[in-house]
Amino acid sequence: EVQLVESGGGLVQPGRSLRLSCLGSGFTFEDYALIWVRQAPGKGPEWVGFIRSKTYGETSEYAASVKGRFTISRDDSKSTAYLRMNSLKVEDTALYYCIISSSYVDDAFDIWGQGTRVTVSS
Amino acid sequence: IQMTQSPSSLSASVGDRVTITCRASQGIRNDLSWYQQKPGKAPRLLIYDAFNLQKGVPSRFSGSRSGTDFTLTISSLQPEDYATYYCLQDFNLWTFGQGTKVEVK
Numbered sequence: 584e585v586q587l588v589e590s591g592g593g594l595v596q597p598g599r600s601l602r603l604s605c606l607g608s609g610f611t612f613e614d615y616a617l618i619w620v621r622q623a624p625g626k627g628p629e630w631v632g633f634i635r636s637k638t639y640g641e642t643s644e645y646a647a648s649v650k651g652r653f654t655i656s657r658d659d660s661k662s663t664a665y666l667r668m669n670s671l672k673v674e675d676t677a678l679y680y681c682i683i684s685s686s687y688v689d690d691a692f693d694i695w696g697q698g699t700r701v702t703v704s705s
Numbered sequence: 706i707q708m709t710q711s712p713s714s715l716s717a718s719v720g721d722r723v724t725i726t727c728r729a730s731q732g733i734r735n736d737l738s739w740y741q742q743k744p745g746k747a748p749r750l751l752i753y754d755a756f757n758l759q760k761g762v763p764s765r766f767s768g769s770r771s772g773t774d775f776t777l778t779i780s781s782l783q784p785e786d787y788a789t790y791y792c793l794q795d796f797n798l799w800t801f802g803q804g805t806k807v808e809v810k
Binding site: 618620627628629630644646680688689690691692693695696697698 | 736738740747748750753754757759789791793795798799800801802803804
């Protein structure tokens with residue numbers, strides 16, 4: 584069974600850092616781009632960023648709202664992707680999901696993790 | 706790319722035909738998908754590439770396109786369809802619509 588499991592969320596003060604992890608199983612992790620999406624309480628989902636597979640250079644792209652503060656990386660030997668969040672703001676409070684797209688759905692989001700909650704508050 | 710989804714909410718009864726629209730700020734070909742989200746759950750893919758029904762999704766769900774306007778149609782609303790629906794463009798990175806909450810009339 585294809586599965587994504589996020590971890591690392593919690594309560595953090597504004598200005599501090601946090602690193603989220605996304606562990607994949609049931610598929611060849613290195614073949615897939617890894618996408619992060621967040622959803623603030625009572626709001627719609629927002630794309631955060633993604634990292635391409637090694638085949639495509641492991642390069643990453645970010646939403647304007649997090650560019651320069653968030654960094655996505657991956658360790659294919661551990662089937663794990665990371666979202667490093669620096670200079671956290673109250674508005675970064677959200678449930679963070681990691682996602683992969685099966686090849687037949689092009690770039691739609693068909694496999695989601697259960698999410699990990701980040702609360703930024705003093 | 707901006708996605709404008711409408712309406713933000715609607716009230717409907719079981720058996721009603723429901724339509725939700727997303728308008729893209731520029732051409733996005735057919736690079737649009739639709740999602741259903743219920744409270745406490747991750748969004749669920751319903752439609753990809755504007756028209757294609759995801760595996761396991763009931764055939765009462767369908768997608769269509771006219772230019773930069775995309776529509777999700779539920780032909781006969783069922784009790785389990787009360788939820789919030791989102792569109793997502795993937796032509797240039799990704800942008801979600803604002804969502805449509807389908808409520809009981």
